[in-house]
Amino acid sequence: MSADQNAKVKQALRQFILNSVNVSDLKDDDNLFESGIVNSLFAVQLLTFIEKTFRIEVGVDDLAIDNFKSLNAATDFVLRQNGLLG
Amino acid sequence: MQLTAEQAARYQEFKAFANDHIEPFAAEWDRDQQLSDGMIAALAERGYLGCILPQECGGKGWDTVTHGLLVEALGRASSSAALFLTVQTMVTTTLLKWGTADQKSKWLRPLATGKMLGAFAITEPGAGSATGSLTTEFTRGSGDQLILNGTKKWISCAQTAGVFLVFGKLQQQPLACLVPKEASGLKIEPIADLIGFRAGGLAEVHFNNVKIPAADVIGKPGFALSHVAPVGLHYGRICTACSGLGLSRACFEESISYASTRRIGDTTVGENGMIRSLIARMGTDLEAGTLLCRDACRAADEHSPEAFEKALMAKYFTSTAAVKAASDAVQIRGASGVHGSAAVSRYYRDAKILEIIEGTTQIHEQLLGKMFVNQANRLRS
Numbered sequence: 001m002s003a004d005q006n007a008k009v010k011q012a013l014r015q016f017i018l019n020s021v022n023v024s025d026l027k028d029d030d031n032l033f034e035s036g037i038v039n040s041l042f043a044v045q046l047l048t049f050i051e052k053t054f055r056i057e058v059g060v061d062d063l064a065i066d067n068f069k070s071l072n073a074a075t076d077f078v079l080r081q082n083g084l085l086g
Numbered sequence: 087m088q089l090t091a092e093q094a095a096r097y098q099e100f101k102a103f104a105n106d107h108i109e110p111f112a113a114e115w116d117r118d119q120q121l122s123d124g125m126i127a128a129l130a131e132r133g134y135l136g137c138i139l140p141q142e143c144g145g146k147g148w149d150t151v152t153h154g155l156l157v158e159a160l161g162r163a164s165s166s167a168a169l170f171l172t173v174q175t176m177v178t179t180t181l182l183k184w185g186t187a188d189q190k191s192k193w194l195r196p197l198a199t200g201k202m203l204g205a206f207a208i209t210e211p212g213a214g215s216a217t218g219s220l221t222t223e224f225t226r227g228s229g230d231q232l233i234l235n236g237t238k239k240w241i242s243c244a245q246t247a248g249v250f251l252v253f254g255k256l257q258q259q260p261l262a263c264l265v266p267k268e269a270s271g272l273k274i275e276p277i278a279d280l281i282g283f284r285a286g287g288l289a290e291v292h293f294n295n296v297k298i299p300a301a302d303v304i305g306k307p308g309f310a311l312s313h314v315a316p317v318g319l320h321y322g323r324i325c326t327a328c329s330g331l332g333l334s335r336a337c338f339e340e341s342i343s344y345a346s347t348r349r350i351g352d353t354t355v356g357e358n359g360m361i362r363s364l365i366a367r368m369g370t371d372l373e374a375g376t377l378l379c380r381d382a383c384r385a386a387d388e389h390s391p392e393a394f395e396k397a398l399m400a401k402y403f404t405s406t407a408a409v410k411a412a413s414d415a416v417q418i419r420g421a422s423g424v425h426g427s428a429a430v431s432r433y434y435r436d437a438k439i440l441e442i443i444e445g446t447t448q449i450h451e452q453l454l455g456k457m458f459v460n461q462a463n464r465l466r467s
Contacts, residue, residue: 016391022460033312039456041394044316049391060184063306063313 005084009054010075016049017071028072033065043068050074056081087380089151096152100159103132108163115285116432119278121166126246129167130200135174138321139182143190144198154328154383161332165436166285168332170203172325172444173243176318177204177251181264183317184305193249193264205247206318207238207265207291214240215449217311222254222293224261230300232256234265234293242443244289245276251318252293253310260310264302271296282435283443316394319444323397324382326444330404331375333440337408337415337433338368344419355418364414371407378403395457402450405440412437 010028018026021037032038032046046068047058056078067077089097107128115121129135138153139145153175161168178197181190196202213219222236236254244250250265250272265272271294280288305314345356345365355361382400385393412434416423423430441447 019464020457020460022462039453040312041316041453043312044320045391045394047313048389048393052389052391060186060305063309065308 002084006075006079009078010071012053013050013071013074013078016046016053020045026071029070031069032071033069046074050078054078054082087377087384089155089380093149093152093155096148097155097159100156101162103128104159104163104167108160108167112164112167113427113429113432115164115166117284117426119284121164121170121285121287125167126170126200126203129171133199134171135200135203136178136194136198138175139178139194139198143182144195145178150324150383150386151380154324154379157325157328158332158335158379161329162336163332164285165329165333165439166283166287168325168329169242169283169286170246172322172329173206174200174204175325176206176322177249179321180206180251180262180314180318181304184262184314188301189264189304197249202248203243203246205241205244205250205291206322207241207244207250208253208315209238209240211237211239211290215446217253217315220254220260220311222252224254224256224263224298226256227297232261232263232298232300232303234263234271234296234298236293238291238293240277241289241291242283243287244274244291245287247287250291251304253315256307259307260312261307262304262310262314263298264304265293265296265298269296280439282432282437282439284435320386320394320397322444323401324379324386326440327375327382327397327400327404328379330401330408330437330440331372331379333408333433333437334368334372334375334404334411337411337430338365338372340430340433341365341368341415341418361418364418368411368414371403371411375400375404375407395454398445398450398454398457401444402447402454405437406447408433408437408440 014026020042023037050056051058066073068074107125111122133146134156136145137148137156141147157168157171160171178194181194197204208217210220210222212221224232224234227233248267251262252265253262255261273292275290277288277290342365345361346354348355378400382396385396415430416434419428419430422428425431
């Protein structure tokens with residue numbers, strides 16, 4: 001896994017999340033869904049962003065909260081889907 | 087946003103279809119509270135019911151813009167007719183995204199070709215806007231079977247549906263599944279006497295110990311409301327936005343035709359400044375609604391995350407504009423506008439429903455207001 005790729009993916013996701021929620025700071029392990037900072041559409045918006053930006057198809061088998069619950073989780077999911085995470 | 091030549095040609099096709107097959111009968115369907123089987127068959131025969139699905143699933147592979155034009159054309163003639171395409175699209179797009187290969191193979195083609203009609207069963211007597219409060223319950227049966235109990239209400243097209251996409255909870259985890267109409271323990275009670283969308287086939291659906299094979303679960307437990315339902319609801323919003331646009335267009339065309347011909351003394355109604363004021367807003371709202379709908383459809387085609395808020399804006403705008411347009415269309419016609427024989431009287435009743443289905447106006451304001459405030463971060467960066 002390239003540290004640079006990890007950073008790029010994380011930064012893109014961070015920017016998307018910060019554009020969607022009204023928080024001044026986002027920690028990598030903040031639980032997006034339990035914190036109450038996201039609305040009811042955020043889950044599917046995040047999924048769409050991931051699919052479009054990283055050219056990944058999120059399917060039924062990928063439906064696991066651990067794949068999307070935080071910035072770190074979403075980053076790892078993207079890298080894993082692209083074969084970049086061992 | 088300009089339509090492509092193909093989209094524009096299809097729009098003409100859709101308007102011609104609506105003029106021939108829907109508009110002449112819309113008042114009768116409204117009065118009888120039922121669409122004709124022939125109309126649904128005509129939609130199916132032309133592939134309209136599955137037009138947005140890929141060809142390999144039995145659809146036409148049309149883009150969302152084209153699909154939106156079709157809904158608009160249908161909605162211009164009859165809100166109830168547009169509703170059938172809306173609901174079919176909600177069910178099929180959800181299945182397209184989250185169905186397994188076996189589920190798609192079993193269900194998508196009959197839905198795409200119109201051999202089967204679907205219904206999106208989420209609302210309950212005690213849960214409309216608050217989908218988190220669903221009480222429809224799944225419990226474990228023998229093997230990997232589930233048992234379904236509960237009641238859904240205000241379910242559009244339920245009277246004619248052959249399959250229901252049902253949302254409930256399994257041990258507090260939201261779950262979705264497909265339930266065929268013939269399932270033992272399923273009972274449909276038609277709902278009559280709505281003020282609008284009277285031929286929309288609404289019903290209350292009761293589930294009494296209905297057995298659900300694991301193979302009919304859509305998605306996974308816990309994700310039905312966060313990931314599964316939003317796909318269908320998103321297309322439901324787009325369709326309702328386009329249907330409302332069609333209704334506004336009908337009001338506008340009716341109003342300018344009447345205003346330009348109805349005489350008051352030696353002048354026409356349309357030369358009256360107060361009538362021109364109503365028509366100015368109606369026409370401008372129509373243009374604005376058109377732009378919002380096209381943009382929402384285009385964003386859906388581009389698989390853009392912004393598509394969801396664009397659909398919210400389009401639905402919010404066209405539904406509230408349709409209520410105003412229909413009210414003004416009746417007003418412009420005066421006494422003749424409040425008689426049942428006037429199409430505008432039906433538009434007036436149908437328009438109100440648009441502010442309630444697929445998310446009320448107030449829910450839209452809540453979601454959009456929060457989204458816009460949350461965008462403050464973009465200004466700071």
